[in-house]
Amino acid sequence: MTAGPFATATEVESAGEHAYLGSIAPGWDIAGNANGGYLLAIGVRALVAATGRPDPVTATAHYLSPGRPGPVGITTAVVKEGRRFATASAVLESDGRPLLAVLGTFGDLTEDAAALLVDGSPPDLPPVEECVHLAPGGAWPPPFNARVDMRLHPDDASFARGEPNGIARVRGWFRLPDGEPVDTVGLQLALDAFPPTIFNSDLPVGWTPTVELTTHVRARPAPGWLRCRFTTRFVTGGFLEEDGEIWDAEDRLVAQSRQLALVPRG
């Protein structure tokens, strides 16, 4: 089996004790800066290797500098190796500049415990073909949109016509192109792939750099399209949060996320 484009673009190789080499591939950027979920996925691949555990149960990334195409050095440290989980940290650097600090706990999510409480449901989306495909074109939609296959709920895509609907929410379908499966590392990408929720608000905010992103993975996704929902409730103190949920084709919640982003002072 040949590795898919996402797996290839997030590959890491060992480069000595606790050190890995990866690379930011071209085309994974938005306005020149590598997508945050993509960067996190590179760090998570290094930590999967460092811990020997296949699944990121929870990972937190702090974004330090924009990522540009080119080689990335990853230094890892395993803090604890337990029976069920291992906890480890990583710093990604490029040209001697820190890009990303990651702290995560890794395990094996093969076994899926029963759902005991589910107070929520997948987003109600029209069929894929009735949703909006923001295909890349010029500066916007960005080239990144060719690396993922996202289809937005029509109600949440009006911002792209300059007509935000006033609700800081984005819902849509997600998969990887070329039939590449989305594993638990791929979920890290999906959790930060959609346009910012704030684009659908009435606020004149064009750019919200992520300070911190935390992901929780509950289960390995079943094959097929994923349904995603991102919402923002509070834009205060110069920050906003964006909460994400991903549901798989079997109607299971497979991941949650929360990020803290800056609201640049106008």
Next chain:
Amino acid sequence: MTAGPFATATEVESAGEHAYLGSIAPGWDIAGNANGGYLLAIGVRALVAATGRPDPVTATAHYLSPGRPGPVGITTAVVKEGRRFATASAVLESDGRPLLAVLGTFGDLTEDAAALLVDGSPPDLPPVEECVHLAPGGAWPPPFNARVDMRLHPDDASFARGEPNGIARVRGWFRLPDGEPVDTVGLQLALDAFPPTIFNSDLPVGWTPTVELTTHVRARPAPGWLRCRFTTRFVTGGFLEEDGEIWDAEDRLVAQSRQLALVPRG
């Protein structure tokens, strides 16, 4: 001004380059294990010292071993010092055993930007004197309940009588005893002080060890009682999340949290 009991119990002192010494004080435990927010506060104090920035804008803790009273060594690493923020990590150890790994971004929240979107409100609580004070007594409520002053919404305290109301939610008032102000480090404690939401569910879960806790601080709290709300929507895959909000006496959202906890296999 004399430091209050919380400030004293979370004090750290420099112990060489990047190293600090603190101590887990007695009485901050639940069934013998130090409260998770208290442990995080010790780590955050070390990182405030290491970064020279007064406020934890966001901090993530991974819980590795239970904390017992006694000395704690804290090793810190500053990953990036920027103009506005600094990002740093810490590992707390006791008897050569790692207790906690922390990654945080620190800054100065003196200036408070305008609230641009507030889709939510403080929990609607009866007056403090009509809420339920789970005063410590024997094994439960735990001795920890004397270190904080928490008053639960009567509807959310029925679990303490063995009559959970079936809603995985806990709302209540919070302050520190003896008039000690709650600063942004104190918020780390408040975000993990209340009884688990799951105690109010119908699920027979008695113990939910925290894997990971992430805090976001939006503003320094105004003096006075804080209003807190914790909710759990998904108990799946052997995990649950608990989302927290803290509102201050001026009706401002001052902090959010999300934690991932294990649901032990019955």
